[in-house]
Amino acid sequence: MTLVLKSNYKQLSAGIKCYFCNGTHTCRECPIEANMAPLLKKKVGNMMEYYIANNFKCPECKEMKLRVIGNHTPSLDIICEHCENKFEVKSKCLSSYKLPNDITLPHGSYIDYTIRINEGLNLIVLIYGVDRIKKEINVREVIYADNWNLTNKDLIDVSQRKDSNLSTIYIKNKKFLKKLDLDMSKLKITFQEDFDNFKNSYIESNY
Ligand SMILES: [Zn+2]
Ligand SMILES: [Zn+2]
Numbered sequence: 001m002t003l004v005l006k007s008n009y010k011q012l013s014a015g016i017k018c019y020f021c022n023g024t025h026t027c028r029e030c031p032i033e034a035n036m037a038p039l040l041k042k043k044v045g046n047m048m049e050y051y052i053a054n055n056f057k058c059p060e061c062k063e064m065k066l067r068v069i070g071n072h073t074p075s076l077d078i079i080c081e082h083c084e085n086k087f088e089v090k091s092k093c094l095s096s097y098k099l100p101n102d103i104t105l106p107h108g109s110y111i112d113y114t115i116r117i118n119e120g121l122n123l124i125v126l127i128y129g130v131d132r133i134k135k136e137i138n139v140r141e142v143i144y145a146d147n148w149n150l151t152n153k154d155l156i157d158v159s160q161r162k163d164s165n166l167s168t169i170y171i172k173n174k175k176f177l178k179k180l181d182l183d184m185s186k187l188k189i190t191f192q193e194d195f196d197n198f199k200n201s202y203i204e205s206n207y
Contacts, residue, residue, distance in 0.1 A: 019133050021199070027132060036202055041093070043198065044137065047189070048091040048126050049077045052142070055186055059122070059144045059178070060085045074112040075121065086119065090169070091126045099127060099141060103171040110160040110167035122146045124180070125171070135192040142180040149177060 018025050020033040027033060053066040061083035068078055078087040090105045103125065107113060113121075123145040129138045149155050155177065157170045171177065 021203075032199070032203065035206070036199070039202070040195075040198070043194070044093075044128075044191075045089075045091050047137075047191070047194075048128070049089045051139070051189065052087075052089050052124055052126065053078055055183055056124075056142070056180055058083060058085065059087075059124070059146070059180060074108055075116040078124075085122060086116070087122050087124050088116070089124045089126065091128060093130060094127050094140070095129045099174075101173045101175055103127075103143075103174055105169040105171070107158070107167045107169050109165050110158075111165065113158060113167055117147065117150055120147050121150065123150055123169075125174075135190065135195050137189040137191060139182060139187045139189065141174075142182060143171075143174050144178040144180050145171070146178075 016024055016026055018027045018030045018033075020027045020030045023030065023032075049068045053068045056066060057064050058066055058080040061080060063080070063082040065080050065082040066078050066087070067081050069076065075088055076086055077089045079085070080087075090107070092103060092105060094100075094103075105125065125143040125145070126139060127141045127143070129140055130136070131138065145156060150158070155172060157172065158167055159170070160167050
């Protein structure tokens with residue numbers, strides 16, 4: 001306890017402030033951020049489904065008819081109201097300056113996924129970075145793998161994890177997949193307000 005206080009004191013006197021919670025530690029050491037990270041990731045995932053539906057044409061029929069369907073459908077997030085194609089949206093935070101060509105995506109139930117694939121599922125992968133200080137998400141790239149791509153093992157490998165019913169989607173080289181055109185004016189998504197509400201209710205219920 002004394003140690004903690006001492007280091008707090010030292011950091012306070014050095015003017016260190018956490019951008020995340022305004023505490024006297026660097027944001028890399030923030031205990032609240034560490035606890036919230038998985039929840040926040042989930043929330044960002046939900047936001048991204050709406051981001052895709054509101055800003056993109058259907059990759060198959062090119063109509064502005066994508067619609068987010070509820071939360072409780074495994075391996076299915078969006079349908080096109082025009083051509084009835086089905087899409088799953090996966091979002092991935094990558095902050096390296098240069099994006100790698102291969103992308104690993106943790107995924108839910110392997111069995112659900114296989115059923116969806118047989119129903120014609122397509123996959124939209126949104127890659128984003130986060131500016132923690134400005135509380136901004138920067139959309140970096142949106143990749144599209146259609147049903148044919150998803151069943152082509154040379155492009156994408158989907159495997160069941162050991163001792164688990166979960167699966168992993170491995171995109172071997174995203175260069176061989178389609179990129180969806182981004183609206184340059186909508187690459188930044190501010191989440192300050194959402195973030196504040198979320199953080200406050202989290203802190204209230206946990207501390
Ligand atoms: Zn903090
Ligand atoms: Zn469509």
